Amino acid sequence: MIWLNWRQFRVQAIAAAVGLALFAGYLLYLGMDIRDAHDAYRSRCAGTTGCAQAAAEFQGTYRNTLLFLAAGLGLVPVVIGVFWGAPLIARELELGTHRLVWNQSVTRRRWLLARTAFAGLAAMVVAGLAALALTWAASPYDRVASDRFGTIEFGARNIVPIGYAFLAFTLGTVIGLFLRRTLPAMAVTGAVFLVVQFAVPNLVRPHLMPSERATLPMTAQAINQARNLGSITGAPVIGGLQVPGAPDAWISDTSPLRTADGRTLDGKAFNACLNSPPKTGADGTFGDTAVCLSALDLHVDLEYQPSDRYWPFQLAETGLYLAAGALLTLIALRRVRRA
Template sequence: MIRFTWLQFRAQAAVAFGALAVIAIALVATGPHLAHLYATTVADCSVHGDCAAATTAFASKDRLLQDLGNVLIALPALVGIFWGAPLVARELEARTERLVWAQGVTRSRWVLVKLGFVGLASAGGAGLLSLMFTWWSSPFDRVNIDRFTSVFDQRDIVPIGYTVFAFALGVAAGVVIRRTLPAMATTLGVFAAARVGFTQWARPHLITPLRVLSPLHLTSGMTYNSVNNGPLTLVGAKPGAWVYSAAVVNKAGHPVASTFLDHGACLQSRAAPACIGQLRELLVYQPASRYWAFQWYEMAIFLGLALVLAGFCFWWVRERLG
């Protein structure tokens, strides 16, 4: 059954892994150059002087980064649409299930091998692409240290979870809807909703954030911010951490309004210990050290969902198709 699955799947696999090879060549061709550029401009910028300019100049070379990041965002959806949704639906649509289920392999084995084989190929492809991309973009990631919010879902292991989930989702849509195109559309819609929903509402609650109240201590790279004269907040606190909120509060713990800035130029001067001494910073955040915990949790959750969907497909093919 594995050999037959490969016989059916190899054309699709060739397209996908061919594209992967092209991307790999592009990354290998440009990666060492990027690393060299980083080493010569940013890494020893303090020697030459202007670090900010060097960083900005380096970060502006990220066009390919944006494009490949988008590929990595789209990859799971593509796998779900083009590998998952047609896997069973196309058989049902062309009525070829009446041919293959009459061979000497039980339907359970048929669906298990198909799910397992193509599912593993999905995980492998996503893993490879993410690994290559994470390696290639590491110089940028050292400049742009905001790993939690902007690039979290394009790096390391979470793309594997997304991809396997999208694949299982596609298969499930296919077995229930029984027609390829509607199954593809459903896969895209549900997958996008699941990803956005998870990022918005689930990911922030995976681990309880730290809540730290400490004397206000401004370091370089931190500024104040206030929207429409609202409460005063800090920008740039805890580099590399995922900051949920960074409020400036007074001794009583109440937020300080932005109008506070106007009184006696207390904050602008940065030279008024008495003034600043009244203030505290209240940070709610996930420290940078939790990055891998978030990666593992999120991947495990999506893989778990994929497993549930695969079980559903197995049951549906066995019990409901016929």
């Protein structure tokens, strides 16, 4: 069975090995370049003002590149599910070649386990090595950016991609086993797994552990440290805040700007400060707007996860994917008896 699986899977394995080697080679070059830039950033970090400017320039140089690579790595499990998992059994059933094996001494379950174990392990190895290379290359940037919990970054670092790859592969295998047609199975697998990739970070991940809560007064300094203010709907919201004393914390929910009595800030008052604040000559990211809003005695309520929960979250989410993949494997073993 091992030799047969290798014969049937060798093209995909060789293509994955070549792609992984090219990806790792580029990340080696990028990682060394990031480390040189990080050394230069540290040498410029002589004072608080100079350090902030140097950090902003360092992050700006590599932010888009690393986001693009993380998003690309996020598509690797989709490719695995669509091109490795979905056709694995569906093609055999569609062409009828499974009957040749089932008429031998190999049972259906053993045949299915052998096929899925061989290709599934390869999928996990490919995703794991790619994630390891990206984690190494981006580690100096991640220390400065303090955004390891970012929606895209979290799913492309350390061990989570291994769980993603296993889930995508088993999902494709099960869908192919049920649909018995290769192209429909590939299409459904891609669509379903994209939904999973959206749903888990936004709907599941924030609830894997109970959140801590904090109230953050909206002083002019706090507002100027935010990344964005307002929204396309005109709502009184602020984003990109940091928990005082814990810049690496993951803020999972931020309330709208609230007045001292706990009510949401009136939209007219917010827009007045946003569009036509009194001229004070204040500097900072939002300048006069920050001064105008701080005079209203505002605050926001935060829900966040401390930075020391990063690895528990990595383990919990990876375990969730592995458990879901194992459940899908059990479903496949039951289904193959009636295939």
